[in-house]
Amino acid sequence: MGIPLKWSVFLFSGFLFANLAPAAHLHAQNTAGYSIRGRVFDAQTGQPVPHANAFLAHSMLGDAGDEQGIFQINNIPAGQHELIVSVLGYELYKKTLRLPAATPVILTVALTPRIIPFPEIEISADTREWRKNLRRFSEQLIGTSRNARMTEIENAYCLDFRVNDDTLIATASEPLRIINRGLGYKIYYVLESFRASRTTARFSGLPRFDTLAANSSQQLRTWKERRKQAYQGSLRHFLTVLCANFDSVTTVLKRDPTLAARLQRGEASSINLLSREGFVVYRLERPVGSPQTIRRQIDPYSLIRAGTHPEDRVLTFRGSLQVVYNRGAEQPEYLAYLRLGRWTRPYQTSLIEALQDSVTIDVRGRYFDTFALHTKGYWGWQRLAEMLPFEYSPAGPAN
Structure with a gap:
């Protein structure tokens, strides 16, 4: 008898991006990454807005503007990012950027004032x-x-x-x-x-x-271990390895053009980095007229293809996938939420559904439409307390 996948959530860990307007000063900083520089001013008065909080969403990258409203964010990796500029008393500013940019221009951030009510709080x-x-x-x-x-x-x-x-x-x-x-x-x-x-x-x-x-x-050691535990088996871990697996198989196929046909005939098995990382992927199908759901293990290479940009990949599947991570147990708090008492199992089980025909992700396991993926089960139960910045890597400096 399987665990009921009781809780569902539309994931909040993705990114919702607007269209890019040609107004950013972007240049290669060094091999460590790129930089964004901008000036923040009041849209009504034209005066500088000092001490604006400028940052890239879901990251540790940001800068506080100076007295003249100037900010600069350095060491940004290539790819798509969302720049946020926030100041109390002004409307939020958002802009989508893709680095490297073709033409470096100066970013001017015009903030619109807004009134913030502060009602008195009474004990009642x-x-x-x-x-x-x-x-x-x-x-x-x-x-x-x-x-x-x-x-x-x-x-x-x-x-x-x-x-x-x-x-x-x-x-x-x-x-x-x-x-x-x-x-x-x-x-x-x-x-x-x-x-x-x-x-x-x-x-x-x-x-x-x-x-x-x-x-x-x-x-510090405790935080390092807990961050590693939060990452391992997570949706971001899964998507990152899914991209790496696709790249590895694609490289092998270029070396051996006959492999694709042999894979289709079942005469060979492709590289499966996901299984090495502890993931097993199943497609859930319900035949017409049948009350039973059939679970069939699938080759993860079939779920993904190359994207428009070097850092992007496109996730394509229909229906529901069940993802089992067999190197980490479900937390007792999750089992308590499901009211399973002392019943335990040494692996994590999640469901994932794509709410559109294709979902763009990148090689760091990020995706760019907040409500493009719907999860249930263990991933659906996880929240902000398990979230890590996109710079995080189990072996990296932000661990």
């Missing part, structure tokens, strides 16, 4: 209801895992809630400051949208990560 029945909604919001955004228990929102006062037919809708008057003491990060989180019913959560946001200061070398 409404306040108690707000606190109840805050708990529900935190469980959906941050999660209920071990790391979630060590994570808190510092400025929860900026949140406003309303409930519509048992669906919780949340907005924030300023970016959330989230402290994750489980993984050792402070997250500056721009909440774009949030809706959660009792069975489905749909939300998106733009996080920037900073590392917390460790109290000891032991704490």
Whole structure:
């Protein structure tokens, strides 16, 4: 008997990008990456806006503008990124960038002022209801895992809630400051949208990560191990290895043109880096007129193809995939959520569905449409408390 895949979530770890306008000063910095330089000013007065928070979403890359509104972000890897500029009292600024850029020009960021109401808070029945909604919001955004228990929102006062037919809708008057003491990060989180019913959560946001200061070398080692655990078996880990597997098989096919035909006839098996990393992928199918779902293991190479840009790949599949990660057990907190008591199993099981014909991802395991993928099971249960910056690699400097 399988574990019920009770919780589903529209993933928030992807990126939602707008179209690129030709207004960025981009140039090759060195072999470490590229740079973005810009100036921030008030759209109404034309005066510089000092100390703007400029950053690349889902990363640790950012800069605080100076008194003249000038900022510069360095060491940016090639690929697609979303630049965010945020200042309290102004509308959020977003721009999609792809590096390297063909023509370097100067980025001028015009911010539109906005009025932020600060109502007085009184201890009342409404306040108690707000606190109840805050708990529900935190469980959906941050999660209920071990790391979630060590994570808190510092400025929860900026949140406003309303409930519509048992669906919780949340907005924030300023970016959330989230402290994750489980993984050792402070997250500056721009909440774009949030809706959660009792069975489905749909939300998106733009996080920037900073590392917390460790109290000891032991704490650093603990954070390193927990970050590794958060990465291993995650959706990002899966997508990263899926891309690497595609590249490896493509290289072999170029060397041996007859391999493709032999693969189709079942006379050879392709490279499968996913199995080496602990992943097994199944396609779930239900024949017409049958109440039974058939699970069939598939070759992961068939799920992906080359994209338009060197860093991009395109994920293409229909229906549902079941992904089993057999090198990590499901957390007791997840099993408790499913009300399975002491029942355990030493592997993680997730479902993933593509909500469009093709989904663009990149070689670092990122994808660019927030609601392009729908997950259930273990991935559907995971939340912001398990999120890592895109620079993270188990063997890299940001581990």
